[in-house]
Amino acid sequence: DQQVKQNSPSLSVQEGRISILNCDYTNSMFDYFLWYKKYPAEGPTFLISISSIKDKNEDGRFTVFLNKSAKHLSLHIVPSQPGDSAVYFCAASVFGNEKLTFGTGTRLTIIP
Amino acid sequence: DADVTQTPRNRITKTGKRIMLECSQTKGHDRMYWYRQDPGLGLRLIYYSFDVKDINKGEISDGYSVSRQAQAKFSLSLESAIPNQTALYFCATSDSTLTSGGLRNEQFFGPGTRLTVL
Numbered sequence: 091d092q093q094v095k096q097n098s099p100s101l102s103v104q105e106g107r108i109s110i111l112n113c114d115y116t117n118s119m120f121d122y123f124l125w126y127k128k129y130p131a132e133g134p135t136f137l138i139s140i141s142s143i144k145d146k147n148e149d150g151r152f153t154v155f156l157n158k159s160a161k162h163l164s165l166h167i168v169p170s171q172p173g174d175s176a177v178y179f180c181a182a183s184v185f186g187n188e189k190l191t192f193g194t195g196t197r198l199t200i201i202p
Numbered sequence: 203d204a205d206v207t208q209t210p211r212n213r214i215t216k217t218g219k220r221i222m223l224e225c226s227q228t229k230g231h232d233r234m235y236w237y238r239q240d241p242g243l244g245l246r247l248i249y250y251s252f253d254v255k256d257i258n259k260g261e262i263s264d265g266y267s268v269s270r271q272a273q274a275k276f277s278l279s280l281e282s283a284i285p286n287q288t289a290l291y292f293c294a295t296s297d298s299t300l301t302s303g304g305l306r307n308e309q310f311f312g313p314g315t316r317l318t319v320l
Contacts (some may be wrong), residue, residue: 099242124308133206133292133311134245179244188233188252188298188307189260194244 093117094182096193104201109167111196113180116161120182124190125154125165128177137178138165167198175200205229206312208293214318221280223315225293233296234276235309236260236268238289245292251276283319291315 095114103109113123121142126134140147140154140163147154153166167174180193206227215221225234232253237245237260247260249268257268265287269277280287294309 094244096244122307126311131313133294133313135311136308139308183307188296189247189250190307190309192237192245194242 091116092194093120094180094191094193096178096180096196098196099194100197100199102199102201103170105172106169109165109170109174109198109200111165111167111178111180111198113163113165113193114161115163115182117182117184117191118161119184120191121185122183123154123156123163124181124183125152126179126181126192128179128195134179170200172200172202174198206293206295206310208291208312208315210315211313212316214320215283216320217282217284219283219319221283221317223278223291223293223317225276225278225312227274227293227295227310227312229295229297229310230273231295231297231310232273233298234270235294235296236266236276236278237292237294238262238287239292239314240289248278248291280317280319283317285319288317288319291317 124139125137127137128134138152156163177195177197179195181190209224235250236248239245251270267279292314293312296309298307
């Protein structure tokens with residue numbers, strides 16, 4: 091049972107445009123969400139997170155939006171740069187339980 | 203120097219062999235985790251440890267065991283490796299912080315070990 095879903099295995103975006111990566115979850119107990127970025131031959135690195143008490147969190151070019159009623163979050167990257175080409179994982183956890191449940195990942199390719 | 207290191211980085215072994223993957227961290231975190239990554243399945247939790255005396259099974263612990271030798275070291279063992287344990291294995295650490303926005307429990311990952319079981 092996949093509690094965190096990333097339905098798009100891959101996404102290609104022109105350099106300079108907006109990249110939107112989506113993530114859906116089924117467990118209504120999840121209240122903390124994270125995005126990780128992974129380059130080949132490296133471990134995932136933390137990118138940005140959001141708590142369920144917020145609906146938006148911004149950090150430079152990266153913004154995460156949370157729609158609790160739809161159990162949906164998205165990561166926006168503006169403007170997209172070639173270095174953003176990587177696999178992006180969405181993850182979720184329940185307050186007080188530090189285990190993360192990961193999605194299957196979306197491979198983002200930025201086209202120069 | 204990397205905060206979370208894993209050895210070996212690559213390993214090819216045969217079915218039935220015992221394998222140990224090692225993880226060390228210099229972040230001073232109490233919490234450590236082992237994940238495996240398979241194509242199309244994301245990262246799945248194998249075992250986790252919140253301190254030296256606390257070991258917990260994750261969602262896919264069958265066929266694996268762990269040892270927390272010290273705060274900084276967490277090893278994963280495959281007692282008798284089988285081909286479907288071929289995967290990319292990641293160690294991670296975390297140190298939860300309570301903020302105004304809630305509990306932050308971002309995890310920091312090692313570079314991974316690519317294990318192939320023939």
